[in-house]
C-alpha cells in the first residue's frame with residue numbers, strides 16, 4: 488500500500504483512520520476523506536489519496552469556461568488537475584493552489 492498523503496487542505500500529516508465512518512480524517516483541520524467504494528481500510532486509503540474530498544470548506548472552483556459545467560479538483564501522484572465533470576476538459580498544475588488559480592483565471596463566456 489502506498490504512503491498516506493498529507494491533508495490537502497491544511498497540509499498536515501496527522502491523518503488517522505476513522506473506523507466508524509470507514510474513512511481517513513485529518514486530526515488538525517477535521518477534513519474527512521470521501522466515502523470509499525468498498526468499506527474497508529484499503530479503499531478508504533485510496534480515496535484519501537485521490538483527494539476527491541466532499542468537503543464544504545473546499546475553495547470554490549469556477550464553472551467550466553467551455554460548457555459552464557461544474558469542475559472538480561483531483562490530486563494525482565505528481566500533480567493536480569481540475570476537470571470539468573460535464574465536458575471533461577482539464578488543466579494540470581503542480582499544486583492544488585496553482586490548479587485552482589489557473590482554472591479560475593481562464594476566460595469565461597468566450598463560447599465553445
Ligand SMILES: [Zn+2]
Nearest residue numbers: 494497513516
Ligand atoms: Zn487538514
Ligand SMILES: [Zn+2]
Nearest residue numbers: 551554571574
Ligand atoms: Zn465543461
